[in-house]
Amino acid sequence: xxxxxxxxxxxxxxxxxxxxxxxxxxxxxxxxxxxxxxxxxxxxxxxxxxxxxxxxxxxxxxxxxxxxxxxxxxxxxxxxxxxxxxxxxxxxxxxxxxxxxxxxxxxxxxxxxxxxxxxxxxxxxxxxxxxxxxxxxxxxxxxxxxxxxxxxxxxxxxxxxxxxxxxxxxxxxxxxxxxxxxxxxxxxxxxxxxxxxxxxxxxxxxxxxxxxxxxxxxxxxxxxxxxxxxxxxxxxxxxxxxxxxxxxxxxxxxxxxxxxxxxxxxxxxxxxxxxxxxxxxxxxxxxxxxxxxxxxxxxxxxxxxxxxxxxxxxxxxxxxxxxxxxxxxxxxxxxxxxxxxxxxxxxxxxxxxxxxxxxxxxxxxxxxxxxxxxxxxxxxxxxxxxxxxxxxxxxxxxxxxxxxxxxxxxxxxxxxxxxxxxxxxxxxxxxxxxxxxxxxxxxxxxxxxxxxxxxxxxxxxxxxxxxxxxxxxxxxxxxxxxxxxxxxxxxxxxxx
Numbered sequence: 001x002x003x004x005x006x007x008x009x010x011x012x013x014x015x016x017x018x019x020x021x022x023x024x025x026x027x028x029x030x031x032x033x034x035x036x037x038x039x040x041x042x043x044x045x046x047x048x049x050x051x052x053x054x055x056x057x058x059x060x061x062x063x064x065x066x067x068x069x070x071x072x073x074x075x076x077x078x079x080x081x082x083x084x085x086x087x088x089x090x091x092x093x094x095x096x097x098x099x100x101x102x103x104x105x106x107x108x109x110x111x112x113x114x115x116x117x118x119x120x121x122x123x124x125x126x127x128x129x130x131x132x133x134x135x136x137x138x139x140x141x142x143x144x145x146x147x148x149x150x151x152x153x154x155x156x157x158x159x160x161x162x163x164x165x166x167x168x169x170x171x172x173x174x175x176x177x178x179x180x181x182x183x184x185x186x187x188x189x190x191x192x193x194x195x196x197x198x199x200x201x202x203x204x205x206x207x208x209x210x211x212x213x214x215x216x217x218x219x220x221x222x223x224x225x226x227x228x229x230x231x232x233x234x235x236x237x238x239x240x241x242x243x244x245x246x247x248x249x250x251x252x253x254x255x256x257x258x259x260x261x262x263x264x265x266x267x268x269x270x271x272x273x274x275x276x277x278x279x280x281x282x283x284x285x286x287x288x289x290x291x292x293x294x295x296x297x298x299x300x301x302x303x304x305x306x307x308x309x310x311x312x313x314x315x316x317x318x319x320x321x322x323x324x325x326x327x328x329x330x331x332x333x334x335x336x337x338x339x340x341x342x343x344x345x346x347x348x349x350x351x352x353x354x355x356x357x358x359x360x361x362x363x364x365x366x367x368x369x370x371x372x373x374x375x376x377x378x379x380x381x382x383x384x385x386x387x388x389x390x391x392x393x394x395x396x397x398x399x400x401x402x403x404x405x406x407x408x409x410x411x412x413x414x415x416x417x418x419x420x421x422x423x424x425x426x427x428x429x430x431x432x433x434x435x436x437x438x439x440x441x442x443x444x445x446x447x448x449x450x451x452x453x454x455x456x457x458x459x460x461x462x463x464x465x466x467x468x469x470x471x472x473x474x475x476x477x478x479x480x481x482x483x484x485x486x487x488x489x490x491x492x493x494x495x496x
Contacts, residue, residue, distance in 0.1 A: 026172070031177075031179025032183060034144070035179060038267070039274065040271075044198060047198050047420050057418070061413035068409075069406055075145070086100070096157060100146065100147060101225075108146070115136045158225060159228065169371075262450045263362065265400030271405075275435050282426035290352055316461060318369070320361065325447045328352075332443065373389070378474075408438075417430070
């Protein structure tokens with residue numbers, strides 16, 4: 001190697017580590033909200049909010065299943081419309097996506113708090129409670145989408161440097177890890193009585209505190225980031241077919257979206273660990289060790305992942321990680337349930353460490369991969385609709401969450417025979433064993449499917465490098481043509 005060789009030129013849209021850390025605050029806020037709602041709202045509904053007004057366990061499970069399905073049907077309309085709304089927004093002096101970090105932050109916080117507002121003693125009708133659950137959960141879903149779509153789209157506006165994209169995905173994963181771990185480590189200790197019973201008053205207070213911190217995190221993201229990738233704002237009709245039709249012919253998009261559906265669903269299904277901990281292991285504090293075993297590998301890998309991905313390729317690294325997670329979850333299904341494991345959960349924690357290590361590869365690189373898919377679509381179609389693409393991807397993730405919630409509840413009530421009236425007594429023979437089996441088997445199946453999907457993801461290291469070269473030429477030609485034919489619009493619409 002020639003030490004006197006000139007250094008590689010700096011990318012014109014390179015970003016600093018400081019700004020990437022600023023972007024991190026957005027997903028810190030996201031995961032404070034999302035982890036708390038996805039982990040505890042279901043338990044809040046089944047154990048605190050809906051029982052006690054004459055409804056049977058079967059009726060509660062059926063009504064909650066329908067609730068999650070109905071909300072996702074609404075998301076099928078809501079998410080794409082948010083995507084189109086964000087895409088059509090004319091850039092302001094603060095950019096196209098950053099303003100949402102500030103304007104949606106506090107309405108989103110209010111929606112989280114309302115989800116955990118316990119009005120059970122204020123009403124005498126089960127139907128009113130269920131209607132309130134519909135209203136508040138729907139509002140939360142709309143506000144979260146209104147934040148998450150522009151936040152995810154912001155990365156592609158901050159930089160088109162491949163290394164910068166990986167850096168943003170890495171810092172975003174750090175924020176997600178901190179947010180997710182904070183909820184599990186702190187809330188778990190605060191909202192449970194005697195390690196098994198969820199306390200609705202303490203849960204509400206935790207919702208207020210965490211949602212407030214999340215809102216501040218979004219505002220910090222607004223003030224510490226900058227949109228520097230040049231783009232134009234064209235007045236277009238709301239053409240759903242033009243905007244979304246090409247996505248379902250795109251192999252990279254379909255592969256990543258399918259993987260996102262599976263992993264998002266699996267993360268949502270992780271909320272059933274609350275039932276596993278208290279009714280199989282008989283100790284909700286086990287969540288602390290599960291969280292550590294899941295996030296510790298991410299902490300260890302996160303500083304090295306950008307270099308590893310640059311050397312080996314994002315697809316290649318992710319596939320290796322998913323293989324490890326699939327094997328570890330297979331072992332999880334083979335070692336239990338049994339009395340020895342229940343008395344000594346160390347092998348269970350060790351398997352979760354293997355799963356967490358494998359998942360870390362995908363988690364750290366996910367958003368860089370999504371940004372690559374956005375670039376691929378721009379090259380293929382000539383249309384830069386990052387928010388619309390992100391909206392469909394977000395909706396697919398919500399579908400995964402819905403399947404996990406609805407299917408998981410049916411498994412919990414019908415297969416495991418869970419009874420909320422008998423849910424705080426520690427280990428329940430038969431019920432606890434079946435909960436273990438459903439958690440372990442679903443985890444293995446989901447990771448196996450995701451691994452197979454990534455085997456077919458076409459943007460390997462070589463093809464991605466070629467894509468970036470072609471797209472750079474296309475963007476330069478597009479700008480030169482617009483500057484020549486529409487100089488006034490060029491000066492108005494192209495911003496830094």
